[in-house]
Amino acid sequence: xxxxxxxxxTADRLFAAVCTxxxxxxxxxxxxxxxxxxxxxxxxxxxxxxxxxxxxxGGSIADAVALLMAAGYHSVPLxxxxxxxxxxxxxxxxxxxxxxxxxxxxxxxxxxxxRLDGAKLFGTAQRVPWGRKASLVLGLIDGHIIGVTPSQAxxxxxxxxxxxxxDDLSFDGVTPVLCERAVPEQTKQSLQxxxxxxxxxxxxxxxxxxxxxxxxxxxxxxxxxxxxxxxQAVQLHVVRCAEQAAYVDLGVQVAAREADRGVxxxxxxxxxxxxxxxxxxxxxxxxxxxxxxxxxxxxxxHQYTRRLWAWRSEYGxxxxxxxxxxxxxxxxxxxxxxxxxxxxxSGISL
Amino acid sequence: MAIRLIATELTEQERDLQAxxxxxxxxxxxxxxxxxxxxxxxxxxxxLSRELGKRGWLGMALPQxxxxxxxxxxDRLVVVEELLRRGAPLEHHWTADRQSGxxxxxxxxxxxxxxxxxxxxxxxxxxxxxxxxxxxxxxxASVKSRAIPVDGGWLLNGTKIWTSNAHxxxxxxxxxxxxxxDNPHQGLSQLLIDMRSPGITINPIPLLDGTADFAEVVFxxxxxxxxxxxxxxxxxxxxxxxxxxxxxxGPERWITPVIIxxxxxxxxxxxxxxxxxxxxxxTIARWWGLRQISLxxxxxxxxxxxxxxxxxxxxxxxxxxxxxxxxxxxxxxxxEPSLVSRSPFSRLLARAVLVAPSWPIRxxxxxxxxxxxxxxxx
Numbered sequence: 001x002x003x004x005x006x007x008x009x010t011a012d013r014l015f016a017a018v019c020t021x022x023x024x025x026x027x028x029x030x031x032x033x034x035x036x037x038x039x040x041x042x043x044x045x046x047x048x049x050x051x052x053x054x055x056x057x058g059g060s061i062a063d064a065v066a067l068l069m070a071a072g073y074h075s076v077p078l079x080x081x082x083x084x085x086x087x088x089x090x091x092x093x094x095x096x097x098x099x100x101x102x103x104x105x106x107x108x109x110x111x112x113x114x115r116l117d118g119a120k121l122f123g124t125a126q127r128v129p130w131g132r133k134a135s136l137v138l139g140l141i142d143g144h145i146i147g148v149t150p151s152q153a154x155x156x157x158x159x160x161x162x163x164x165x166x167d168d169l170s171f172d173g174v175t176p177v178l179c180e181r182a183v184p185e186q187t188k189q190s191l192q193x194x195x196x197x198x199x200x201x202x203x204x205x206x207x208x209x210x211x212x213x214x215x216x217x218x219x220x221x222x223x224x225x226x227x228x229x230x231x232q233a234v235q236l237h238v239v240r241c242a243e244q245a246a247y248v249d250l251g252v253q254v255a256a257r258e259a260d261r262g263v264x265x266x267x268x269x270x271x272x273x274x275x276x277x278x279x280x281x282x283x284x285x286x287x288x289x290x291x292x293x294x295x296x297x298x299x300x301x302h303q304y305t306r307r308l309w310a311w312r313s314e315y316g317x318x319x320x321x322x323x324x325x326x327x328x329x330x331x332x333x334x335x336x337x338x339x340x341x342x343x344x345x346s347g348i349s350l
Numbered sequence: 351m352a353i354r355l356i357a358t359e360l361t362e363q364e365r366d367l368q369a370x371x372x373x374x375x376x377x378x379x380x381x382x383x384x385x386x387x388x389x390x391x392x393x394x395x396x397x398l399s400r401e402l403g404k405r406g407w408l409g410m411a412l413p414q415x416x417x418x419x420x421x422x423x424x425d426r427l428v429v430v431e432e433l434l435r436r437g438a439p440l441e442h443h444w445t446a447d448r449q450s451g452x453x454x455x456x457x458x459x460x461x462x463x464x465x466x467x468x469x470x471x472x473x474x475x476x477x478x479x480x481x482x483x484x485x486x487x488x489x490x491a492s493v494k495s496r497a498i499p500v501d502g503g504w505l506l507n508g509t510k511i512w513t514s515n516a517h518x519x520x521x522x523x524x525x526x527x528x529x530x531x532d533n534p535h536q537g538l539s540q541l542l543i544d545m546r547s548p549g550i551t552i553n554p555i556p557l558l559d560g561t562a563d564f565a566e567v568v569f570x571x572x573x574x575x576x577x578x579x580x581x582x583x584x585x586x587x588x589x590x591x592x593x594x595x596x597x598x599x600g601p602e603r604w605i606t607p608v609i610i611x612x613x614x615x616x617x618x619x620x621x622x623x624x625x626x627x628x629x630x631x632x633t634i635a636r637w638w639g640l641r642q643i644s645l646x647x648x649x650x651x652x653x654x655x656x657x658x659x660x661x662x663x664x665x666x667x668x669x670x671x672x673x674x675x676x677x678x679x680x681x682x683x684x685x686e687p688s689l690v691s692r693s694p695f696s697r698l699l700a701r702a703v704l705v706a707p708s709w710p711i712r713x714x715x716x717x718x719x720x721x722x723x724x725x726x727x728x
Binding site for chain 1: 351352353354356359368431435611612613615616619622624626627629630631632634635637638639640641642643646663666667720721723724727728
């Protein structure tokens with residue numbers, strides 16, 4: 001069993017006990033789950049993939065991805081992606097020390113107006129996950145890794161379609177509590193890629209759960225005197241869910257492995273593309289198989305399908321497809337297959 | 351429980367093999383030197399099969415003592431994907447290499463192994479698959495071909511149909527009824543049939559694109575010596591279902607349109623619409639993901655596991671994707687594809703339009719596969 005399998009199992013056990021259906025519903029209404037955070041923090045899960053020098057517990061990108069898959073499988077209502085994988089990546093800049101507590105990361109939306117002017121931060125960061133609750137809001141702004149606290153911002157609270165906090169934070173000339181020069185590989189595009197990997201990992205977990213829920217429901221639910229899963233037309237939906245989950249799960253594993261080695265732009269863009277497709281295909285199939293029951297907040301399915309729709313829109317939806325296409329054209333017909341077989345090693349330039 | 355696959359990658363040795371195969375293809379199969387085909391239906395070249403055999407690239411997983419290379423399923427994947435994506439003519443050795451040799455190695459007697467495996471690994475023998483019958487398609491256990499015991503062997507009567515390459519093949523592994531049983535899954539056996547035996551009539555059946563890949567094979571009192579029964583008498587169903595799972599996981603389930611898209615890109619690189627660019631980006635991601643499934647399933651086989659469900663999802667998703675690619679290409683470019691066009695893209699697309707519906711059928715229809723997957727998820 002690999003280290004990632006062990007980590008997944010540990011996190012899976014904890015989340016199964018803590019992030020119950022009721023707790024996730026409560027977090028949707030209150031905007032936060034202290035219970036989940038404290039339990040995860042106690043096991044050290046909230047800083048996996050963050051270097052020890054920066055206040056983390058160490059671990060690879062693949063470790064953080066395994067944790068996020070488990071988090072996706074249990075719809076953990078916390079900024080775990082931001083506190084682990086994304087914070088760990090930002091903390092590669094020398095001098096970045098992270099405080100205790102939930103961290104979040106400014107996702108650098110296309111029309112964000114943030115700028116550093118004389119070491120002061122101006123403008124608005126849009127759709128910051130749990131911006132209101134973070135002990136520190138991290139960002140990559142104008143070649144610097146910055147950290148600000150929510151108290152330094154005007155917070156406009158909002159949620160995504162899954163009911164998770166996505167807040168707009170406005171800054172009017174505040175001095176960040178953390179401001180270190182970014183290292184050269186910390187570009188805006190690489191932040192988008194790390195974000196895309198984090199969302200793909202969460203989505204892989206959610207897809208596996210959607211597949212399990214759908215397989216189970218169609219065995220239990222009876223109509224016309226038998227389990228609906230014995231009808232071929234319903235089996236089609238069950239199988240689609242399982243296929244999409246397996247496809248994305250595998251793609252994310254490969255992307256994480258390559259990311260730990262350095263160059264993984266292709267693998268991450270491809271994995272997120274598969275995850276985005278799967279969100280559409282699997283959600284539709286799962287809901288169709290569930291009928292009216294799946295459309296209610298009383299039944300567990302929505303905690304996963306709504307997150308799939310939300311995460312699909314974060315860190316690249318259609319844009320990666322176009323980017324990949326342009327790179328394939330630039331590489332040329334003679335190397336088309338090499339991209340399929342060799343991924344980033346084909347020399348595709350992204 | 352969900353179906354999961356474990357990520358794997360080519361070892362250094364496997365990448366060396368890949369480089370050798372790529373160099374071989376550059377030398378022996380340069381673009382323009384042959385008319386490329388589509389995947390498994392790519393025509394046949396005994397010369398190419400022999401060249402591959404000489405290099406140890408056929409029957410790769412077979413033991414060395416029987417002419418194989420003691421290599422692996424992943425090694426075979428590395429070799430076949432490079433050949434398939436170029437549309438190389440592989441039909442002469444395809445079935446023997448993919449499954450007949452594996453079956454004989456797994457279930458055959460020592461004499462059968464000595465007799466067949468070295469010639470399979472050398473690319474000499476062409477095998478065909480005797481499964482479907484006029485009244486037995488997806489419901490394979492209902493086959494009616496029957497072999498009755500006679501002095502020194504069996505007397506076979508019946509009809510096989512949709513048999514690719516029957517008219518070129520040297521041998522067939524034929525599923526037939528040899529014993530009476532209450533349960534249709536019992537009483538079946540596999541026989542090795544010399545296709546030149548008296549009493550065999552082969553009637554080619556033209557495909558939609560005019561090629562005669564398919565045939566009907568009629569057996570009338572065909573004598574099969576007793577030493578050509580493969581495996582256990584009456585165990586045919588178990589053997590044939592494991593044979594079908596070898597058929598499913600490979601790159602041939604997603605790779606077929608690669609050569610069409612490659613030619614589309616080559617011929618239209620200067621005039622691609624934004625939709626075409628998105629198509630190229632989207633398909634490259636999906637192809638990469640499907641190839642990871644084939645690779646992971648192949649690695650599982652090499653580790654002694656039986657990835658039947660993983661292979662089934664690979665085939666189901668791969669062949670559906672292949673069809674989507676053909677449909678999308680037709681929407682992207684306003685040409686009338688022609689089998690005799692001067693443009694390789696147009697010729698390949700025309701063939702694909704005609705034969706693509708067969709891709710999710712052969713090797714077990716996707717409807718049957720989905721039933722197998724659904725059962726596995728319970």
